[in-house]
Amino acid sequence: MVTQKQEVATPTNHSPPTRHNYNYDEQEFDKFQTFERWLIANGAQFPCLELRKYDNSDRYKDNKDGVLESVNSRVVMEENESEEKKDGAGGETTKSAITNEVNDGSDEMRGVHALTNLPPQAIIVSIPLRCLITVEMGQNTPIGRKILSSDLELDAPKHIFLMIYLLWDRAVNGSNSFFAPYYAVLPRRLRNMPIFWSEEELEGLKGSYMLSQISDRLQAVTRDYQSVCAAAPEFASIATLEEFTWARTIVCSRNFGLLINGRRTSALVPHADMLNHHRPRETKWTFCEESQCFTITTLKEIGAGEQVYDSYGQKCNHRFLLNYGFCVESNVEIDGFCPNEVSLELGWGEDLEEDEIYDDSKKSSSSRFSQLICGEDRECLEKKLAFWTRGDVESVSSEYFGSSWHTIASNMGRMGGSASAIMEATLGTSPTGADAAAARFAEASIVAAPQQPIVFPAKRVRVCISNNENTRVMFSMLRVLVCNSSELDRISWGGRAATAAGQRLYGIPGMASSATQATSIRMCRDIRYPISLQNERRAMELLLEITEFALSKYPTSLAQDAADLKNETAFPKYSNQRHAKLQVHGEKEVLHHFALWARTAIHVIDIILHELANEIKIVSQASKVTHPDRETEDGQNQELGFDYVIQAMEEDDECHNTILRYCSDALGAVRRDELNQIAAESIGIERTRNMGV
Ligand SMILES: C[S@@+](CC[C@H](N)C(=O)[O-])C[C@H]1O[C@@H](n2cnc3c(N)ncnc32)[C@H](O)[C@@H]1O
Known part of the structure; x- marks a missing residue:
């Protein structure tokens, strides 16, 4: 990496700028002054910037299409605190009603502003390595070492070590911690994070897959907490589940992915984590090896008093919401691309009895997609299930059968699938001598559950208004879902019509050795061109449904x-x-x-x-x-x-x-x-x- 001499921009006027826009009460002001002094005493530089705090009333005043911008009125903090205390007490006035309505934690909202005009390519923030909290620091705590030696499976492994450091250091070293001034300014409540939303707030997401993601996130945090406590029982007295959840949201909304001295890591960077998001990006950040500092550089001129933003990346609003607790008003890039996505469920997720699929009189609303998906008969559905789930189990050997493989195998078994069909579905290959045990296992699955309902596993794909890879995968899967028997034969080799011409036309790999089959195998995501006009029409009907x-x-x-x-x-x-x-x-x-x-x-x-x-x-x-x-x-x-x-x-x-x-x-x-x-x-x-x- 090319390094350059790093010099932090200083104010252009001679008299030092006055920092008058904190908008905090005395206590808050002290907290932020202590924080800034601590950073400066440890070599940090940000002479052209000031931190500002926004209050609820600021939400009505914004610039840059709804991107946060404060007003300079001094906020009386007690007002918010007392409104908070009135919560649930049925505050009568309109003002309190409004404040209660919007009491979502945004009263803890801060941002960074330019004190003077900032030219482009100016280094405006420099934070030395010693002020950063890194993954390695978490790994070196007694709890971190125990986690590493127990080889835990964690939902957010890198984040966990940052969280561990934060919670461990706060609990063990308290106000003596080197990072105490930083901890003091971290938001206490993160009510904007969906995992902390009330039932009523979650109602607003009714119909969205985000509700499942929020509950998955909550479950994952609980699982991670329990795993950490199992590996290091003393952790339970260091942090409660509530504190652990708080630390998870702090870390996920404020960490930076960095390359520090050749090592890829994540870090909490005090002060740099005060910048709010805006696109297109106006600043860039990096870890500078020469100065051993995290730096932020302007990419364009930023006027005095303007808010200084950081870009959190080009993301769908669901990621902004889940990880940062906000949505962008107009999430459109300068080239017109909108990264917003929707998660679509293809297939049917629920168990269906056979007559619900094939008997028109018994079809329920839940079997809505079965008409197009089930094909002309049960044999077709069995073949389709085999193709649909092909390759879903990445490594199945005669010694190990994953639970998902078991599910697929027993599902197909319930449908009367033969052992070799099951093997083909899951491995993408016919059972050979070496796979004899797997074939026996498949047969056992068939016998084990003969009368169970049929599950055609649903697959999810996220699509946006752009013809990207995910859109192509979705179209491919739709084509497979609406295939009839002969179309399935055309797209999956080994069928009646897997001729040389068919192979050329549809890119079906030749029947080479099983070693190459495993890598060149066609899956339901690989049908990139229409199979026929009739199939394409059915695929579009299914998409419409x-x-x-x-x-x-x-x-x-x-x-x-x-x-x-x-x-x-x-x-x-x-x-x-x-x-x-x-x-x-x-x-x-x-x-x-x-x-x-x-x-x-x-x-x-x-x-x-x-x-x-x-x-x-x-x-x-x-x-x-x-x-x-x-x-x-x-x-x-x-x-x-x-x-x-x-x-x-x-x-x-x-x-x-x-x-x-x-x-x-x-x-x-x-x-x-x-x-x-x-x-x-x-x-x-x-x-x-x-x-x-
Ligand atoms: C890295 S912190 C930025 C500093 C933060 N504003 C603070 O007060 O500490 C990220 C958090 O800031 C808020 N935020 C950042 N950009 C935002 C935006 N464009 N709109 C609304 N909230 C934003 C969100 O609460 C997010 O979780």
Whole structure:
């Protein structure tokens, strides 16, 4: 890494800038002064910056599309404290009602501001290594050493060691800790973090997969706490689960991933962690080997008094919300890309009895996708399940059978799957001698649970309004889900139609040695091109069903959310209600995009199918009469035809580029192939006729 001489920018005017904008009461002011003095005494430099605190009233005043910006009014801290005490006591006044409503911890909100004009490429913060808390420091605590020697499986291993240091040092060294001034300024309550939201606040996320993620996060934190206590029982007296959860959110919202002296680590960096998020980025940070300091450098000029931001990265709002406790108002990059995603569930997650799948009269609402997914018969479903779950178990040997493998195997067994089908599904290979034990295990699974309902494991994929890798994976999985038996044979080798041509056409690997099979095997995420127009149409029908079902789970519509977001009294800036609203609004935008994609594709496919039917008619007429009625057909096609529709889409400014490209390129290619095939067949017919056969 190239190092350069590091000099921290100093104020341009001669008289030192006055730090008048703390907005704290005396006690708070002291705390922050002690913090800054501690840093400066230890070699830190940030002479052109000041820390500011924002209060609840600031949420109504913002700049940069809703990015935090304080006003300079001095805040009387007691007011918030007393409002807090009134919680639950039925505060009567409008003011207290509003304050209670937005009492979500944002009264502990701070930011960093420029005291003077900051030029571009100026180092504005320099924090020496000794003021950083690193993963290694956590690993070197007595608790950390015990965790390392017990080889625990943890949800957030790096974060855990930062948390351990924080909690251990605070408990053991207390006010004598070197880091005590830093601990004093860390937010005490993190009410904006969804894991601390009330039931009522969580209601705002109804219909969103985020609710599962929040409860998963809570469970993971509890599991990690229990694991740490099991490895180091004394930890229970160092931190309660509540404190552990607090430390988890502190670390996950404030840690920096760094390369320190060639070692990749994570660190808590006092002061640098006071910068709020904004994109596009205006500053960059790094650990400078030469000065052994963490530094922040400006990328553009920042005016005196302006807030100095850091970019937390290009992220979907669900990640901002889960890890940092906020959502970005307009999460759009300068190139127009919106990273907001929605998590879609493909497959069906619940257990279904066989008659719920195949008997129309017994189909329940829960079996909504079964029609398109189950295929023509049970054999088809079995084959599909094999392909769908192929490769899900990464390493299965005759000595070890993972629990998920067991589930898949016994599921297929319940459906009457043969041992070799199960082996193929899970390993992607036929059982060989070495896998005989696995095959026996599969057979045992079949016998073990013959009468159980069928589970077709659901897979989740996160998609955004962009044709990225995840979108391609989703389309691939949709194609597999709606396959009929013969289509499955075409896409998975070893089937009846796995011809050399099929292999070339669909990229099916040859049946080489089992060693190469394991790496080149085709999975349900690999079907990158339409299998056929009919299959693609079913895939789009399924996409439409999935998006409509997902939309039906939210209590409000996209239009309602957009209207709600305009109402800043009911949904105040930076409040948890507003962040929930922004999250579901973003998800619905993506869902509507894919619903429109599916509808447009179905329309275009129908046009192509109509054109192809006409073409076939013309060809078959040609085989009977010398002058087919081509003019009329062409005249009709020109008006309703594929080229006409694509041109109309191109001229439509509202038509999203990804939908247009899919229809014109992906569907256009299938259309061309089909037309070529019809033409080839027509030449064949002509030849046969000329030969007088
Ligand atoms: C690294 S800290 C930044 C300093 C923090 N504001 C403080 O008072 O200590 C990250 C936290 O700041 C808040 N934050 C940062 N950027 C924000 C933004 N653009 N909008 C709302 N809250 C933001 C969130 O609470 C987040 O968890």
